Amino acid sequence: MLLSLSIKNYALIESLETDFSNQFSVITGETGAGKSILLGALGLVLGNRADLTSLKDKEQKCIIEAQFAISNYNLQSFFEDNDMDYEDKTIIRREILPSGKSRAFVNDSPVNLQELQELGAMLLDIHSQHQTRELTEENYQIEILDAVANNVELLTSYKIALSDFKSIQKELKQLIEEKETLVKEHEYNSFLLNELLAANLVEGEQETLEQELEQLSNVEFIKENFERVLAIANEEQVGAIVNLKEIKLALQKVANFSISNAQLLERMSSSLLEIEDIISECEQSNDKIVADPERLELVNTKLQTIYTLQKKHQVQTIAELLVIQNELDAKVIRVDDLDGAINKLASDLKVKQKKVDEIAYSIFENRKKAAPILIEKIRTILAQLGMLEANFQIEINHSDSYGVKGKDEVVLLFSANKGTSFGLLKKVASGGEMSRIMLAIKAILANYSKLPTIIFDEIDTGVSGEIAIKMGEIMKEMSKTMQVFAITHLPQIAAKGNSHYKVSKRNLGETTISELNLLTTEERIQQIAEMLSGKDITESALQHAKALLN
Known part of the structure; x- marks a missing residue:
């Protein structure tokens, strides 16, 4: 869980320090106010590459520091394997020097970007608009299915068995060629x-x-x-x-x-x-x-x-x-001599292949059982989001080829309306439909995944009104098992947050700076009313804002 974020000398931010709640937080603000800057800063903490353009003052170093509560996520072994100091409240710090060099630290121990990326992937999921396209990729569809199928341990065993199989296969090939x-x-x-x-x-x-x-x-x-x-x-x-x-x-x-x-x-x-x-x-x-x-x-x-x-x-x-x-x-x-060695390896290879095939088939069986459960869960949530006739098919074909996630080919097919034929998501689903489908899947995964924190960056694109209210309710429901952030332009979603942060920018002398502030109840009413009616806030907008908050 993300406890706090400190940013110094990054983009339009001169200095910013914010604490976060463990429930559903919303972040709003005008376009260009700096919401993307916050995501950029968090991205650096998660291991994204940096350059000098990130520095507000090119003569000073940029420091981004995030504190996470990680005691409930069984990460001790990861810290031991990577020779890091474990702390229940872990601090990740990223520094960008005026020379352009970048440094990263976990609890003051220096780490490389790969280690930072691996740790970040276990702490935080930033879901931006373009990542909705992941839903159309087979690997991501398999990950969704495996989460519901509870295939984590089987996939670990498969990975080890496949590595052994390929190692002997490679050695056998070399001996045959020799x-x-x-x-x-x-x-x-x-x-x-x-x-x-x-x-x-x-x-x-x-x-x-x-x-x-x-x-x-x-x-x-x-x-x-x-x-x-x-x-x-x-x-x-x-x-x-x-x-x-x-x-x-x-x-x-x-x-x-x-x-x-x-x-x-x-x-x-x-x-x-x-x-x-x-x-x-x-x-x-x-x-x-x-x-x-x-x-x-x-x-x-x-x-x-x-x-x-x-x-x-x-x-x-x-x-x-x-x-x-x-x-x-x-x-x-x-x-x-090679004949004997080749015969022995060929025999060993059959044993290893049999083991891989058995694990792969167990994964396949679990996926077949999980497919209708996943479809039903998605349909239930999409019905709340106004897609009453939406339906899915999941085609799972067990093949002879060995992939990193088993031997299956998985295709997720979608039909938006009753009577229409099923097709590939990327071909038949609109942008608004994709956003709602992705939210439904993330809501389902929240019950299976141990990921502490998720940030939705304008996942509400293409929706409004009652559907937006439902999206807010779903995200709030997700926050019962994980920390949820939503960057949104919709007042209906903003009103569902347990905490409401506003990103704004103002001129300070000859420069422009961005700020992030936690709003009081009265400030929230004003902000949501402004989102409803614009800068000229009407009485009806204020009443509507209060109604949404209640």
């Missing part, structure tokens, strides 16, 4: 994998094979040089070993004459041993070197295979080829 892609590539991937497996690759073998190829390709040259080394070393008369032994023998003869001579002998002995070891290894290597054309061809073939594979896969090493081999192996195996 399998289709892999199946298309499967034959080629298998070929590439088998090609790599046939090569029997071993990490590090490329360098070994390249060295072996080099040796096998130069056997004769290598053997020729080894044999030359052996010949030079082992020639009987002048071989290197013979000469070195002679040198060693000469050094032995002089070793005792000085320490340095002894050291030379020691070094010579070590060198001779090392050279003898080298010559021995050369003999062994020379014995091992054998021309092997078959091995040469085998090594050459293996290396060419490696080079070809590296070029094909655009890599430089066997290690990289082995990584590709493992990836191809995983892809080939993945096709078989």
